[in-house]
Amino acid sequence: MFKKLMSKFSRDVGIDLGTANTLVYTPEKGIVVQEPSVVAVNNKTGQILAVGNEAKYMLGKTPPHITVTRPLTHGIISDYEVTEKMLKYFIDKVHDDGHSFMTRPRIVICVPLDVTEVEAKAVEDASIAAGAREVHIVQEPMAAAVGVRMPIQDPIGNMIVDIGGGNTDVAIISLHGIVAWKSSQIAGDEMNKSIVQYAREVFNLFIGESYAEQIKKKIGSAIPMNERTEFPMRGRDVLTGLPREIMITNEHVYEALERSVQTIIDLIKSTLEITPPELTADIHERGMLITGGGALLYGIDIAISEVVGIPVRVSGDPLTDVVRGTGILLDNLELLKEVELPSTRNVK
Ligand SMILES: Nc1ncnc2c1ncn2[C@@H]1O[C@H](COP(=O)(O)OP(=O)(O)OP(=O)(O)O)[C@@H](O)[C@H]1O
Numbered sequence: 232m233f234k235k236l237m238s239k240f241s242r243d244v245g246i247d248l249g250t251a252n253t254l255v256y257t258p259e260k261g262i263v264v265q266e267p268s269v270v271a272v273n274n275k276t277g278q279i280l281a282v283g284n285e286a287k288y289m290l291g292k293t294p295p296h297i298t299v300t301r302p303l304t305h306g307i308i309s310d311y312e313v314t315e316k317m318l319k320y321f322i323d324k325v326h327d328d329g330h331s332f333m334t335r336p337r338i339v340i341c342v343p344l345d346v347t348e349v350e351a352k353a354v355e356d357a358s359i360a361a362g363a364r365e366v367h368i369v370q371e372p373m374a375a376a377v378g379v380r381m382p383i384q385d386p387i388g389n390m391i392v393d394i395g396g397g398n399t400d401v402a403i404i405s406l407h408g409i410v411a412w413k414s415s416q417i418a419g420d421e422m423n424k425s426i427v428q429y430a431r432e433v434f435n436l437f438i439g440e441s442y443a444e445q446i447k448k449k450i451g452s453a454i455p456m457n458e459r460t461e462f463p464m465r466g467r468d469v470l471t472g473l474p475r476e477i478m479i480t481n482e483h484v485y486e487a488l489e490r491s492v493q494t495i496i497d498l499i500k501s502t503l504e505i506t507p508p509e510l511t512a513d514i515h516e517r518g519m520l521i522t523g524g525g526a527l528l529y530g531i532d533i534a535i536s537e538v539v540g541i542p543v544r545v546s547g548d549p550l551t552d553v554v555r556g557t558g559i560l561l562d563n564l565e566l567l568k569e570v571e572l573p574s575t576r577n578v579k
Pocket residue numbers: 248249250251252253305306371394395396397398399418419420444447448451522523524525526527528529549550
């Protein structure tokens with residue numbers, strides 16, 4: 232009875248601390264935060280001015296005394312202090328309901344596949360500093376597989392490809408463990424950079440990365456398209472220094488993204504090459520699931536399956552699979568014990 236009452240007032244949260252987006256889940260309310268991992272800081276006072284969406288709008292538009300930063304790079308904390316403040320802001324936002332008597336939260340939080348122990352420890356420490364009483368660390372693709380309810384407990388090959396902002400993680404999971412994996416820093420952010428570079432090289436136009444991201448989402452594709460679409464691309468002319476607008480077509484964007492897409496396909500191929508043959512046979516039959524925001528790039532499933540020759544399925548809600556996985560784990564402690572990484576609290 233007491234336990235039931237406590238769980239009603241539980242402040243437990245699941246967090247997907249991503250390079251591009253941070254999501255927070257609570258058992259009572261589901262997904263309560265889904266915002267960019269961006270923070271605006273006043274350099275003079277060190278004060279946080281804005282977090283999430285509000286801070287992202289300021290990117291590239293600030294006077295010298297304001298810095299807008301993304302405290303994670305390729306899924307790893309690159310600015311510890313700002314990450315801690317961002318986490319605290321999001322956790323407080325979730326629990327901003329006046330029940331200050333409630334206990335500190337238990338947190339399930341994710342890290343990318345190729346983190347070092349020291350990098351995982353930074354995530355654990357930042358969570359404790361942001362108010363957690365207990366921290367459980369899970370690898371992102373594992374959480375995503377739980378989120379989409381793959382049968383990871385069975386002795387079969389579950390293949391998941393997470394194309395995020397900062398990393399692409401490919402994992403083959405069987406019997407609650409990651410049997411084979413590869414990771415690359417070529418993911419959504421790199422695609423944006425490719426569009427920026429393409430605009431400069433082909434059109435002599437300087438554009439910002441946020442704008443490149445908009446173009447990618449609107450008319451980007453991983454396969455050539457039959458129908459031509461256009462999008463206005465505004466920026467600064469490299470030669471005259473003046474504002475200029477051109478129309479960019481989906482054909483151009485496809486060309487700009489081609490190399491990143493090829494790198495992701497190569498990563499998938501090389502992961503399959505190191506996968507034990509029994510599991511390869513399962514995967515050949517069952518295919519792979521792609522998740523993460525990059526899974527929303529038009530035609531990415533077709534581009535992958537054409538080369539790799541196995542079925543590719545895009546998750547129905549690729550931006551939230553990881554955080555929903557953390558939510559399921561908060562509710563299933565036995566499963567959490569099976570899949571979490573060991574605590575890093577005694578790592579120096
Ligand atoms: N419709 C779309 N087409 C192509 N890319 C998209 C689309 N929507 C979102 N993205 C990209 O997905 C990326 C963000 O995905 P996600 O939120 O899964 O990353 P993350 O979890 O924050 O990063 P990581 O897991 O690498 O730390 C961004 O680069 C974004 O541009």
